Amino acid sequence: MKPVVVLGTGLAGYTLVRELRKLDRETPITMVSRDSGDFYSKPMLSNALALRKDAVTLVNTAAAEMAKQQNFTLLHHTEVLGIDRERKQLKTSAGAIEYGRLVLALGADPIRLPLQGDAADAVLSVNDIDGYAKFRNAIVSVKQIAIIGGGLIGCEFANDLVNAGYKVTVIDPTAYPLSGLMPEQAGKQLLAPLAKLGVTWRFGVAVKAVNRSSSGYALTLTDDSTLQTDLVLSAVGLRPRIELARTARLTVNRGIVVDSQLRSDDADIFALGDCAEIEGRVLPYVMPIMFAARALARVLAGEDARVEFPAMPVVVKTPAHPVAVLPVARDAAGEWKILAEGDGIKPGIKLGFFDAQNQMRGFVLTGAYAGERNEMVKQISTN
Numbered sequence: 001m002k003p004v005v006v007l008g009t010g011l012a013g014y015t016l017v018r019e020l021r022k023l024d025r026e027t028p029i030t031m032v033s034r035d036s037g038d039f040y041s042k043p044m045l046s047n048a049l050a051l052r053k054d055a056v057t058l059v060n061t062a063a064a065e066m067a068k069q070q071n072f073t074l075l076h077h078t079e080v081l082g083i084d085r086e087r088k089q090l091k092t093s094a095g096a097i098e099y100g101r102l103v104l105a106l107g108a109d110p111i112r113l114p115l116q117g118d119a120a121d122a123v124l125s126v127n128d129i130d131g132y133a134k135f136r137n138a139i140v141s142v143k144q145i146a147i148i149g150g151g152l153i154g155c156e157f158a159n160d161l162v163n164a165g166y167k168v169t170v171i172d173p174t175a176y177p178l179s180g181l182m183p184e185q186a187g188k189q190l191l192a193p194l195a196k197l198g199v200t201w202r203f204g205v206a207v208k209a210v211n212r213s214s215s216g217y218a219l220t221l222t223d224d225s226t227l228q229t230d231l232v233l234s235a236v237g238l239r240p241r242i243e244l245a246r247t248a249r250l251t252v253n254r255g256i257v258v259d260s261q262l263r264s265d266d267a268d269i270f271a272l273g274d275c276a277e278i279e280g281r282v283l284p285y286v287m288p289i290m291f292a293a294r295a296l297a298r299v300l301a302g303e304d305a306r307v308e309f310p311a312m313p314v315v316v317k318t319p320a321h322p323v324a325v326l327p328v329a330r331d332a333a334g335e336w337k338i339l340a341e342g343d344g345i346k347p348g349i350k351l352g353f354f355d356a357q358n359q360m361r362g363f364v365l366t367g368a369y370a371g372e373r374n375e376m377v378k379q380i381s382t383n
Contacts (some may be wrong), residue, residue, distance in 0.1 A: 008031075015294075109241055145161055145170070193347070194318070194321065310377075313377060
């Protein structure tokens with residue numbers, strides 16, 4: 001029997017294998033990883049300093065132990081060079097690998113801005129445990145850190161770093177934090193709490209160039225101002241890894257295009273996690289990945305299963321001002337309404353997004369209201 005081959009040992013790949021092994025202990029599975037294959041929680045990378053964890057202690061289970069527990073063959077530090085769909089074979093740095101069914105759980109790459117300057121290549125990104133190890137080593141001897149990007153990851157890192165004693169400046173061309181997730185009146189709730197801790201916000205400008213200076217790095221911004229810092233961290237988003245699928249002539253768009261069974265336009269090739277576009281949606285968060293992995297495990301086990309996504313709020317790890325949001329599409333028809341608003345004693349805001357039929361389709365909870373997310377999910381689910 002040819003194996004199920006899973007490319008990627010992140011949350012998507014390992015969740016799939018665990019769920020499949022609950023249903024099927026016999027089908028051979030091969031996992032292929034570009035790195036060591038050790039299992040860790042990627043969402044913890046942006047608040048690991050507060051948890052006093054370095055790259056070593058972030059590992060939950062070593063790859064060899066995972067392979068033993070879940071009965072699969074692991075090929076680590078292995079690059080996949082191509083997919084031969086006719087022969088059902090992978091070309092890899094370790095040689096050819098045959099597959100019966102193939103799962104692309106490739107993840108996503110950090111977006112790299114086209115920065116000018118002699119230190120553009122010194123800008124760091126943290127997208128995996130190796131990147132986090134490099135970042136941790138780099139911050140040992142610095143005091144000031146500039147973060148490019150005021151979205152979810154940028155805000156989480158900002159909160160984590162100021163709590164650890166660093167001076168942090170967040171630079172973003174939009175008008176307020178988390179602008180891709182929520183409306184302005186909610187995003188601006190983060191400004192004062194994080195500024196009180198020591199975060200300096202620079203909105204409405206972007207970084208043009210990064211150059212080396214006598215004291216570290218000099219950033220030139222689009223308003224022609226400059227900023228001195230010891231280290232630059234980019235957190236401007238992720239781009240799904242689709243090139244392997246593209247060269248194999250699979251349909252790709254923002255991600256690898258799959259249906260509700262996570263199946264591509266090749267009946268034996270599936271995509272899961274950050275690299276997948278599921279019925280038009282790219283869902284790079286933990287809960288969607290978990291639901292999709294469980295559905296795909298049932299499909300691979302022979303069931304006629306399809307993924308169905310419930311209301312899945314996103315929790316932003318900013319303890320200075322907690323946030324929970326059930327996002328809506330940017331082009332969704334409807335309006336945000338204030339349901340409750342705090343004050344100096346109880347800071348925060350509660351917003352609901354209502355469609356033309358006055359049905360709530362999304363919400364934002366910040367500060368003192370963030371703990372109400374389960375109640376809000378129930379309201380959404382009963383609409």
